[in-house]
Amino acid sequence: MIQFVLDCFYRPAADLKDAQLEFALTNTGQTTLKSFTLAYTALTRAARTHELDNADGLLRLANFHEVTPPDGLELEPGATWTFAIRGLANPARHRLDGPKSGYVSCGGAIIDVVCNDLETTADLDTGERKSLPAGRPDEPLHIVPWPQSVEISDYRTGVSSVLITSGTVEEKAAANKINALSRRLFPDAPYPFRFTSSLPHPKMAFQQDGELAPAGYRLRFSGDIITLAYGGDAGRDYGLTVLAQLAYGAYRAPDTYRFPSKGAIEDAPRFSWRGTHLDVSRHFRGAADILRLLDILAWGRMNVFQWHLTDDEGWRLEIKSYPELTVSGARRGPGCQQVPQLGFASEVHEGFYSQDEVREIVAHAASLNIDIVPEIDVPGHSTAVLKTYPHLADQAELPESYHSVQGYPNNALNPAMEETYQFLEKVFAEVANLFPGDYIHIGGDEVDAKSWLASPKTQRLMEERALKDTMEVQAYFMGRVRDILRKFGKKLAGWDEVSHGGGIDPDGVLLMAWQKQEVTRDLIAQGYEVICTPGQHYYMDMVQASGWHEPGASWAGVSTPEATYAYEPTEGLSEDGTGLLKGVQACIWCEHMTDNDIFNHMVFPRLYGVAEAGWTLPEQKNWARFAAQTPLFPAL
Incomplete structure (x- = not known):
């Protein structure tokens, strides 16, 4: 068996066009490698305008990269091929931002590559790691969240x-x-x-x-x-x-x-909404893990589970009207319709929840006083849908006319096509039948500002309805979706971008304020009911220390366990505004969470910090007491 290891070094620069990733692929097997390509997945992506050193070509789709070596290159046992990519779409800040997984493709064979952690210059590593004090209980009682x-x-x-x-x-x-x-x-x-x-x-x-x-x-x-x-x-x-x-x-x-x-x-609880969100699109988790997480939420007296079931990387809910969504739409990897992303590159990563499994999970949650809010993320984050059912795209729209922040081209359902609403009505009919709660979360986040502008159908819609830009088109879309949900007796929940482009009537609409803490105040001022979930404090995928070796993302900065615990969601709100703050929510985004060890390191104890923010009045909170209790908290 041929074996390979990929090392990678990040060399920063003041301008991303000069920053580079330097790679070394070493053959640790006994056979010479010929006529091959190297594929890897990494969150630090090559820019669309990049330069290659000692490589002949690079194809990229979001986080997936496939590199062609120089013509005639043969990699003998013990030999190393080095190459570099200059010009990056985003900087690397931590060791997991580099290649997570990879493979070489040779003669039709897919051969796994071991990817070492990303390295960088010493000055980028502060050496800080997640830390918790021993703490000290002020009373000899183990209770979390703390009572009033x-x-x-x-x-x-x-x-x-x-x-x-x-x-x-x-x-x-x-x-x-x-x-x-x-x-x-x-x-x-x-x-x-x-x-x-x-x-x-x-x-x-x-x-x-x-x-x-x-x-x-x-x-x-x-x-x-x-x-x-x-x-x-x-x-x-x-x-x-x-x-x-x-x-x-x-x-x-x-x-x-x-x-x-x-x-x-x-x-009694401080807020009526004490939630936790979990992304299962990026990395699928089976029903047993979901049931375990619900148990953990119940132990922390949290009462809402937002289930992020769809995204670019995979559709995870059985829809009987569209069975291909959980066949091609739920699979990615070599030979699949969707290429690998975010790990497990050499294997097929797949999984979905049958409707029978969902009913079991919903019943278990209800027995624990937990409402489940399903999320079907539209109109953006829809690559899995559009790859599965390409007729849902405007065929006259220029390819790659826009890209999402994650690098996906043309990934948003088109608001100008009646086929879009026919699709969503059938999907939401089944979702509404499975989930008895008041809300269905429809996403509405991270639609690129250039979305649909190259679509002739959208151009006609904009002219007919005097819509000026992408955000006003999205607002039109949101109004149509809310009407669909009302037919099934459901209310619309979404991320804070639902308010953009003039938004929709706030009556009966619940929005999650995620981009920064000021958004909570701004949405409340517009009359929306709001859930406070700022990325800077309540996103469990944010790093917990500044050091290079701390796992996680850092686009919203560093969120230590103490900072998560200390954050006050009503900060800056008037007394009237506090009344529209329905509660708080932790968000577990899983780009980096490829196994339970990383999951537990990143999620706990911060999840219980959010639980206490949702339950306990600020004057009753005590960081030293909370820290002392953390060894007794259950984890996944």
Whole structure:
């Protein structure tokens, strides 16, 4: 078997046209390589106007690059071919910005290439890495997110379970449900609730209290007696979850955490929307991972999961009206309609969720008080759709007349074509049937300012409706999409660009403010309900330190765990504006997250920091206490 390794060095420059990537492909096998090409995927992309040193050609589509060596080059065992690309579309800032994966193509064979981490000049590496202080709990209680009021005056040791002494069938079933949640997350820990016992466990009774908020609860501790009062089913489950956390902390870290024996906890969430978004287009995750993530959200009392199901890199939801979306649209790699992107270059990367799987996941989420908001990202980020169904493009539109920020050519559904709306109506009909929540998220982000301007059909639409530019065309599109969603009893959610080009009537529209924190204030001023999810603080793919070896992206800067925890989403809002802030959301974008180790390193504990921002009043937050608890947080 021929084996290869690709080393890459980034040489920065003041002007990107002078910056370069220097490559070295080494043959570590026993056979000479002849008549081949090298393909690799990298987020640091060659510019469209680039220069090559010691290579004859380069083809690029978004992050996929295929390089042709000089004519007649033969790579003997132990030999190295060096080449360089001068002129880059974007700078490299961290080691994972270079080639993630690659292969050589030779005589029809696809042979994997090991890609080393990207290196650079020493002055670009600050040496900083993600760090967390040991922290110090101000009270010996393990609870995350922290409640609004904690007044505990005495504690006891040796408690790992609570005895349910009374309750309705529904209340006992809820305790059993939290037992199952705890066991899935911590299979080596005792169940937090028992229903009979000969041992002296603390005894708990339920009490429904109509004066408490539906998601509110109150725990009273008096010696061996615990009373859980709750406003609604969600409040009951949240109170049980807090008891489970208290028992788990006392079991896992008895030198630090104890179980209350006297006092009270009174609590209700700060915001109604405490969300987490996950991108499964870039790197597909199976149903088991989604179920696990939902368990993690429930443990942190988060209540919304935005499921980013489609993007340029893959369509992940079965649509029976368009079966090819989850065949060619859900596959990329050698020999596929879509070329490799963002890793796994030499293999076929594929996957989608069947409608039966979705129903199972939706039911599991509902049992944990989590609403799922599906995202079908349109009109941009639609390469997977347009490659699968090319008739949805204006055939008279010039090829590569525009490119998305990720480098995809002509990747937006055309608002001037009735075929676009026929397609979306069938798609959204099935999506609405699968997801019972109020909202469908339609994306609306990162449409290039030159989109559709070379389309004769769009030009006619602009003339007929006096639309001046791409953003006004997109606003027209958004109005049409909202009308489709209304037919199915759904409201429109989208990214903040939905407001561009004159936007649409804010009534019933929910927007995610992601580009910078000021956007939250601006959207609220326009009358939109808003979710605060700034990339600078709540994007889990941002690096957590400035050092070269820290994994992640950095277009929005560095977001340390402490900075994520400390960010206040109402900053700069008036009292009236705060009322339109529906909540907060963490966003997990997965360009860099090729395995669970990287995922867990980047997502945790920051995800729980966003959970606490959504639940806990600012005056009750405490970074040292939060940091001390992080070793007990579950991960994927």
